Amino acid sequence: MKKYILSILLTLFLGATYAQRGGERYDPEKLKAAKVAYITTRLDLNANQAEKFWPIYNEFNDKREAMIREMAELNNRRDIQLSEEEAKVRITKKFEIQQKLLNEEKLFVDKVSKVISYNQIFLLNGLSRDFARYIYQRQRKDRQ
The missing domain is CATH 1.10.287 (Helix Hairpins)
Incomplete structure (x- = not known):
């Protein structure tokens, strides 16, 4: 259930990220929040872990x-x-x-x-790259 809620939040953040604001293509704060939601969801961090992580x-x-x-x-x-x-x-x-x-x-x-566990650390290794790839794919999809 937690993953679904975070996925919905991530989608909302990403949608808002692409809104035009003063000629910018994205809002850096919203992009950072989306990245936090993405990594938190993928690592399955609880509130206590996220606060320290x-x-x-x-x-x-x-x-x-x-x-x-x-x-x-x-x-x-x-x-x-x-x-x-x-x-x-x-x-x-x-x-x-x-x-x-x-x-x-x-x-x-x-x-x-x-x-966090070593398994979570191992997963973290590629998550930033995965997030960037996800954003790139969304941008391409939105342009088409």
Whole structure:
């Protein structure tokens, strides 16, 4: 029953997300709420788990996104000619960021394993990607 209610809420949030608002294609707050509903439903989190899970997840996700942006900046402008030394520095920096990302993920798993099961953590791994895919498919469907 809980899954059905959350699915309905998710659908309502997603429907509202696509409403035009000031020329934007989506409302970031509504999209975030839809993602929370999607992940909460898929992980089958109870209220107590969700209350403890989301602050840990949000902190990790913010750090993760910052590191991904940093790596993207290193890869920007690949068309310019780099000296061998500059290319080496960028590659080394990329490896450092990837190691830092791995370390952060290990810390996240350690923290969140006190709140949810390892099976739920394992499922979480692909849920953000699944949510993005779901949004993309809905957008394509709405355009047609």
